[in-house]
Amino acid sequence: MSAFNRLVCLLLLACLSPLAQAERLRLVSDDWAPYIYRQYGRPAGIDHEVVSEVFKRLGVEVDWQFLPWKRCLAMVEQGLADGIMDTFHVGERESYLIYASEPLSTVEFVLYQANARPHPVQRLDDLAGLRIGTSPGYTYGNALDDSTRLHREDAPTHEANFGKLMLGRIDLLITDRRAGRYLRQQLGLQDSVRELPLVIERQPQFLGLARKPGREALARAFSEELQRFKLEPAYAALAARYTQAAEDFLDTVEQHDRSTPR
Structure with a gap:
């Protein structure tokens, strides 16, 4: 110094x-x-x-x-x-x-889906009408936060969002790439849940x-x-x-x- x-x-x-x-x-x-x-x-x-x-x-x-x-x-x-x-x-x-x-x-927000219920998502417009698992108080960038065409459903924890995804109570969940990979491994969902390539926001x-x-x-x-x-x-x-x-x-x-x- x-x-x-x-x-x-x-x-x-x-x-x-x-x-x-x-x-x-x-x-x-x-x-x-x-x-x-x-x-x-x-x-x-x-x-x-x-x-x-x-x-x-x-x-x-x-x-x-x-x-x-x-x-x-x-x-x-x-x-x-x-x-x-x-x-x-x-x-x-x-x-x-x-x-x-x-x-x-820096985080990268991406989407996760259940392999049993795939959704062809390549851009933000493809989320119209879908139920997206989110976390209370989180902001995911203006494009998603301001959208009126998708349905945000908060869960108390990130683990709960993965549980809702597996039960079919939401269509997709959004979280940081590293956080999602960590939880998917911790919950033993590598064969059941897939990370989609679309990056919603970097922050x-x-x-x-x-x-x-x-x-x-x-x-x-x-x-x-x-x-x-x-x-x-x-x-x-x-x-x-x-x-x-x-x-x-x-x-x-x-x-x-x-x-x-x-």
Whole structure:
């Protein structure tokens, strides 16, 4: 780190409110594997590890709490939580959220269908009249959010959406590509559920902090340190570990698919 960058970081930290320095931050999220999720009762995931490391370098301690997504947003809006993980930069949330400018990761929303009930979907217009499994409080991009030709059906969890898909209570579900692949494997649905190639939306994910005194400085300090961390071998090793795990999983799925008759 250059002397100038060290000075900038120190000045930003000096601007943090006594509250942020003296107390632990309470960050909320829903289960959003592989980005952040509970594993054996403890938080895990690549974005969890990244945020934990950055705040450790800033001398800020963090408590983690997992809740349904709409409740996470309400907790931050009501001042009952200090921040939220992996949120999109949505204009309506700026009244109560301060976004760290450096993204944590990027998601790709895609569709999943039950192999027993295929739907020929190649573009968004093909979703007209179909029941699409969604999550409460999630935004999937203007094209889908503003559409009046499809029917959104919320489920309390991502797992519940896969269950509804298998029962035929929805026609398709939408979720992030990595999250969908992770859950499909966890639920043992590799032979029953297919990922469609159409990408509905790509969105960067950010750390959002509650609008409280000193949080603008904390968001700037977090972004500066995250940018530095991304240039270090430690970040590359972390990303490689999760990438390798995903590639190993996909290789297993592809080998299984090749051995399964069509």
